[in-house]
Amino acid sequence: MVIVNEQFASTYYPNHGAVGQRLRLNSSNGPFAEIVGVAKQSKYLNPLEPPLEYLYLPMAQNPTAAMTLMLETEGPAAEVAGRLRDLVQRLDAKQPIYAVRSMQEVYDVMVKQRMDIIREIIGALGFLGLALALVGLYGLMTYSVSLRYREIGIRMAIGADRSAMIRMVLKQGMALATSGIVIGLLLSLTAGKLTAAIPGGRYFNSPLVAPVTLALLAMAALGAYIPARRASQVDPNTVLRQE
Numbered sequence: 001m002v003i004v005n006e007q008f009a010s011t012y013y014p015n016h017g018a019v020g021q022r023l024r025l026n027s028s029n030g031p032f033a034e035i036v037g038v039a040k041q042s043k044y045l046n047p048l049e050p051p052l053e054y055l056y057l058p059m060a061q062n063p064t065a066a067m068t069l070m071l072e073t074e075g076p077a078a079e080v081a082g083r084l085r086d087l088v089q090r091l092d093a094k095q096p097i098y099a100v101r102s103m104q105e106v107y108d109v110m111v112k113q114r115m116d117i118i119r120e121i122i123g124a125l126g127f128l129g130l131a132l133a134l135v136g137l138y139g140l141m142t143y144s145v146s147l148r149y150r151e152i153g154i155r156m157a158i159g160a161d162r163s164a165m166i167r168m169v170l171k172q173g174m175a176l177a178t179s180g181i182v183i184g185l186l187l188s189l190t191a192g193k194l195t196a197a198i199p200g201g202r203y204f205n206s207p208l209v210a211p212v213t214l215a216l217l218a219m220a221a222l223g224a225y226i227p228a229r230r231a232s233q234v235d236p237n238t239v240l241r242q243e
Helices: 007-012 077-091 105-145 149-157 162-196 208-231 238-240
Strands: 002-004 022-024 032-039
Touching: 002 007, 002 149, 077 105, 105 208, 149 162, 149 208, 162 208
Parallel strands: 002 032
Antiparallel strands: 022 032
């Protein structure tokens, strides 16, 4: 007899109940086993794993040289470990016991530590992406303003004020940067669903929104202001002759 999980039942027996069905174990020539129950779907190896087909066999039907014994305790698990060792030693003095841990310790080692590493990697990549975005935004704004030297020269030649030209460039540059930041925030809401799937992760880290947004806006303003100020100080006749 065998017990399968819900994913196993829905995958191999989608049109009729799995209970009562027979299947071969290990290979096409293996022994038959009858499905006697369907267990609730669970996570088996990793909290981020997709639904897996899983089956359970009784110890008498599937003997193994090593096994893991799981006990549910009413008190602290550490207090039960010593009594459990003594009991096993009385039953069989040659029976080794190792890796006695509570489920919390197993979770910390197999899941929490791995998830902490994943979160640290995601955080490091996020800060790297932010740094690249700041440098790239500054370079983009600088390049876009440099392409407008002729326009700025013409405007100043017909009487435009230097401060007015700087304000115009800043206004246009900040409008472009603001639209990009808004799009990035919308995409981050979608990407937040992925981080929320990680144990201990958050859907959207609101406290970081303001400083990151201000940093991007400040870099965009700096990238627009410096070349705009430089262009406004150039003699319009010189700019027009160069073009």
